[in-house]
Amino acid sequence: LTFAELFALALMRDFEVEPLLMPNPRAAEIGAIRSSIFLAILITTTGLLHAYYNDLASRRALRSETDLAKNRVRYREMLDSSPDGLFSVTGDGLIEFANHTLVRLLGLGSRQDIQGRTLSQFLVDADTDTLRREATELGESISIECDVVHADGTRIPVEVATSGIYVYGDRGQVLRIRDIRRFRTANREAQVLRATFDQAPIGVAVQKLDSEVLYVNDKYLEMTAFSREELVGERLLDLSRSEEAHDFLASVQGALARGETVSVPKMDWHDFGTKPGYVDVRAFTVQPPGQDAPRWVTFLRDVTPVVELEREVSRAERIDSLGKLAGGIAHDFNNLLTVIMGQVDILDEDLGGDHWGHEYLATINDACERSAALTSKVLDFSRKQTLRPTVFMADDAIRGLVPLLRQLVPERISLDLGIAPDVDPRVRCDPSRFEQIILNLVANARDAIEGTGTIVVRVRTHPESEENRRSLGEVEIEVSDDGAGMSKEIQDRIFDPFFTTKPVGEGTGLGLSTVHGIVHQSGGRLEVTSSEGQGTTLRVFFPSTDAEVTLPDSEPRPSKPADDRRGTVLVVEDNTSVRDLITRTIERLGFSVIAAQDGDDARRWIEDRDQDFECLVSDIVMPGVGGVEVARLFRARFALKRIVLMSGYAEDEIGPIERLPSDIRFVQKPVTAKMLGEVLN
Structure with a gap:
């Protein structure tokens, strides 16, 4: 074998530091051709060559020129079949041998195109002098990554591994080049x-x-x-x-x-x-x-947001179910209160003078008014309350409540107002319900503070953002306290109707549930932040509006005396007791009355061409034909006549009360003689 072939064979040892060819220390002459060398080779399926000890003396059968030529060809074929480029470099730095894989990688025609050239002509971004010195002189085994230049000028990323070899006094270098583009x-x-x-x-x-x-x-x-x-x-x-x-x-x-x-x-x-x-x-x-x-x-x-949303939906469904139940009860209860309060009004008027019965009637009426207030709260949390929204400044409304709030909060608790200057906190809401929200939140904060503390009420505006997604932004009302705070379990239930942490008999559990109902019915939303021992902050957000502020209504006109017959009123009410009471009350106001027991009965009276009506007074929620449809039929026949609608709750039937035509009046049950007098006169 030539030195070049021996160099290449050394390369196949995977660049171990120890030289492949070693003189036998038993030989009489160092470097003699008959010295034993590590030459025999075992080729594995991975292409690596493993050397083991053998003595040339045992291979004298290969001395014939024919056998040597066959082995030379065999070794060259093994080197050419390697998947990596293999070549050897002399001590002078010139390439002496290269296999076909390297020739193909460089895009050359034959071995002769690379033999006699230097490494620097093919390797880019590699210090070839240092590689040769460390490999040949220091005996280091080195592996680097660099590029080789293809014959067409393309740069190919490769891994170059090299080690030195020493054969019969000559130093050389063997290298392996692996294409790492796929890697x-x-x-x-x-x-x-x-x-x-x-x-x-x-x-x-x-x-x-x-x-x-x-x-x-x-x-x-x-x-x-x-x-x-x-x-x-x-x-x-x-x-x-x-x-x-x-x-x-x-x-x-x-x-x-x-x-x-x-x-x-x-x-x-x-x-x-x-x-x-x-x-x-x-x-x-x-x-x-x-x-x-x-x-x-x-x-x-x-999935925490999903679980929290599911809880919120479940809570909303629970509140909605309670609301439907409570709303139905409140509707019937308002009818009963209408009868009681109406009969009390009639009896009180008929007694006249200084009759001893006035005191008892006043007590009955006071109890009825408290019952009506409780019913109103039930309708609030069930979102069945009929609202009368107007446009007003939230900060002005809160400033107007300050005297009442200071009476609500004891002296040991300070009340601070934090209303940002130069803001336009216009909202559309029922003013009385807005005041109820503020009063309930401040009362709730007061009850959370034991001993001294502070309640802060703030008003801010927020422009449109990704979070609120309101075209005109939002108005925020914040009520915070430094009281005991709430656990997570309590926070999950604070808006549930009839839930209270107060002792039995000291709370109805309708305060925050009422706030929740009013806010959501008004198109707003609520946020609660609290932790035990750190106080509580409740934030109410209403949609901002650019509508003009609504001016206060003028005072209602007083009732006229019943001095003559003033036309006929069609009364439509499915509850017999309420129908009889309203009929009697309207008659005392000087009108004639025709009473219809339901919507179908009212339609027959409206379609009677011989009958003329001055006014329609109708309940809204009735079986069959409802009050809204009765009003439509009445308007079609009597275009310029008055229409009065009444109900314990009617949001589902007519929507917000502000959507009613301006010439249709609405009366919230329980109905009194005074209320009927105001709308009919």
């Missing part, structure tokens, strides 16, 4: 995949089945509050923060070992992560190609 592409794709997983909105972890962590993404670290150094290479079971977490991970490990898939849609994450919440956990096994052991893959998705 770099795969590496870039792996980096993109890793970056994708790191930016994923769900936590991802890959583990061995014994729970040793191999890979985690950033979201997983965030959700578990571990660092990457704390997790990777460790068994997750050994890092459990609680017994519950350990038991769960052990059960997941057992299920995966049996080939099962684990799915826990809503796991309480308190024992696993950094803060309370809920996580959707999915775990399964995958079988990597070329590996015997499967891998355990875990996906973690934060």
Whole structure:
């Protein structure tokens, strides 16, 4: 074999530092051709050559020129079949031998195109002099990455490995060049995949089945509050923060070992992560190609907002169900109060003078008014109250309440107003209900403070943003206190009707539920922030409006005496007692009355061409034909005549009261003689 071929054979030893050819210390003459050398070669399927000790004396059968030529050809074919480029360099730095793989990689025609040239003519961004010196003089085995230049000028990324060789007094260098374009592409794709997983909105972890962590993404670290150094290479079971977490991970490990898939849609994450919440956990096994052991893959998705939304929907459905029940009861109760209060008014008027019965009638009337107020609260939280919204300045309304608020709050508690200057807090709401909201919130804050403390009422405006998504922004009313605060469990129930933390007999549980109903019926929303020992902040947000501020209504005209017959009124009411009372009351005002027991009966009277009516007084909520339809029929026949609608609650039937035509009056039950007199006169 030539020196060049011996150099190439040394290259196939995968660049070990020890030289392939070594003089036998037993030989009489160093470097003699008969010296024993490590020359015999074992070629494996990977293309690596492994040398073992042999003595040339045992291979004297190969001395014939024919056998030597055959072996020379065989060695060249083995070198040319290598998937890597192989070549050798003399001590002078000139390329002496190259295999066909290297010739193809460089785009050359034959070996002769590369022989006799230097490394620097092919390697780019590589210090070839240092490579040759460290390999040949220091005996170092070196591996670097650089580029080689193809014959067409293309730069090809390669890995170059080199080591020195010393043969019969001559120093040389053998090199292997490997095309790493496919490796770099795969590496870039792996980096993109890793970056994708790191930016994923769900936590991802890959583990061995014994729970040793191999890979985690950033979201997983965030959700578990571990660092990457704390997790990777460790068994997750050994890092459990609680017994519950350990038991769960052990059960997941057992299920995966049996080939099962684990799915826990809503796991309480308190024992696993950094803060309370809920996580959707999915775990399964995958079988990597070329590996015997499967891998355990875990996906973690934060579903806390979903669970909270489900709770909110459930709470809203619960309140709505209670509201429907309470609204129906309130409607019937208002009819009863209408009868009682109406009969009291008639009896009180008929007694006249200083009759001793006036005092008792006043007591009955006072009890009825308190009952009506309670019914009104029930309608508020059930969102069935008929509102009369107007446009007003929220800050002006709160300033007008200050005297009343100071009476509501004891001297040991300071009341601070924080109304931002130069704001335009115009809202559309029922003014009386707005005042009720403020009074209820301040009273609730007062009750939360034991001893001294502070209640702060603030008014702010917020422009349009991604959060509120209101075209004109929002007006915020904040009421905060430094009282005892609330637990999470209490916060979940504070808007439930009839829920109270006060002792039995000291609260109805309708305060905040009333606020909740009014705010949502007015198109607003509520936010609560509280923690035990840190106080509570309640924020009410109303949609801003650019409408003109509504001017106050003029005082209602007084009732006229019943001195003559003033036309006929059609009264429509399905409740017999209420119908009889309203009929009697209107007759005392000087009108004739025709009473219809329901909408169908009223339609027959309206369609009677011989009958003329001055006014319609109708209940709204009735079986069959409702009051709104009766009013439409009446308007079609008597275009210029008055229409009065009344109901215990009617929001579902007519919508907000402001949507009624301006010439239709609305009366909220319970109805009194005074109220009827005002609308009919």
